[in-house]
Every structure is written in structure tokens, then in C-alpha cells.
Amino acid sequence: MMAAAGARCCGPIRWRSASTGRRRSVQMSLTASTLQLDLPLTGAAVQSEASDTTPGRLMRADYGYGPGNLLGPVSQLAAQPTGAVIESASTGTGDYIRWADGTQICLFSASSSAIASSSWSFPVAFLGVPQLLISVSSADPRFASHSGATPTGVSFDGWNTAGARVVLSCDLMAMGRGF
Numbered sequence: 001m002m003a004a005a006g007a008r009c010c011g012p013i014r015w016r017s018a019s020t021g022r023r024r025s026v027q028m029s030l031t032a033s034t035l036q037l038d039l040p041l042t043g044a045a046v047q048s049e050a051s052d053t054t055p056g057r058l059m060r061a062d063y064g065y066g067p068g069n070l071l072g073p074v075s076q077l078a079a080q081p082t083g084a085v086i087e088s089a090s091t092g093t094g095d096y097i098r099w100a101d102g103t104q105i106c107l108f109s110a111s112s113s114a115i116a117s118s119s120w121s122f123p124v125a126f127l128g129v130p131q132l133l134i135s136v137s138s139a140d141p142r143f144a145s146h147s148g149a150t151p152t153g154v155s156f157d158g159w160n161t162a163g164a165r166v167v168l169s170c171d172l173m174a175m176g177r178g179f
Helices: none
Strands: 008-014 021-030 035-038 084-093 095-100 103-111 119-123 129-136 142-150 153-160 169-177
Touching: 103 119, 129 142, 129 153, 153 169
Parallel strands: none
Antiparallel strands: 008 021, 021 035, 084 095, 095 103, 103 169, 119 153, 129 169, 142 153
């Protein structure tokens, strides 16, 4: 066996398993700054599939989430998460957060119009029509309403207590399924 460049020692360490009697080995290399052990782990101590969450089992790197795949594009294949856990971004039409289970929330701040309905195009489309919430900031009694919601946007209005359209600062939130 050839040693890796800069390796001080390398080679297999072999033993026989006390429980099974099978021969086992570990490959080892050592440099000035690194000890590398190549140890095959299999059997009941390791996850058997992606949905295996048995306590005490070691997580396979291809089944788990960590710093490298926690944030990023979220996706699914056959109702199983295949991308990151959390996706978020800001666009000209608001901010959105999407989770691996398909839950999606879009947020936007805008002013209503005193002349006609205002509209909001969601920063990303929903699978169906989302639930909507509008809050208003005003020192006077005011309220907001929405209509014509679709998976891609909604119309909204600001009103005074006499029923007339008014300009209001509105915070909008849409929540539903992204996939």
C-alpha cells in the first residue's frame, strides 16, 4: 500500500468482532495536521433509510440536514423533501419563506389607494389560494379588506368608518402551500 503524500503512517488496523466473529479493518493515515480514519459503519447502528428516526442511530450524511443544506432552495419529489429545509428571499413584491413541508408565507408592506383597489402580486406563487391577513396603521378608526385572491396575487382596499376608500399603510401576509 502506498502512503499518501506527507503521511507519516498508514495502513489497515485489523481485528475480529467478538460478537460476530467477522474480520474487521480500519484504514488510517496520519499527517502533521490530520488523522483520517476510514471505518465502514453498517447495521443496526446506522439509519436504514431516510425516514428512519430510531433514537441512538447514527445519521447518514445523505439522509440528514446540516449547515450545508439547511438554507437554500426547497423542493420535494413524491411528497418527500429533496432540497433544503428553509428557503427565503426578498423581491420587489415582498419577502417569502418556504419550508421543506411546503408551507409558504409571503409578506409585503404597501399603501392602499383612495381611488381604486390596490393589488399585490406575491413574490412566489402558491399551490392554491392562500389565507390572507392585512393589518393597518392609523390613528383613526380604519380597516382593510381584500378580494379576488388567486395563487399569484390579491386586490386590497383601505376604508374609513363611513365606507369611503382611503390611503392606508398596510402590512399584508399570505400563507398557504407552495407545493
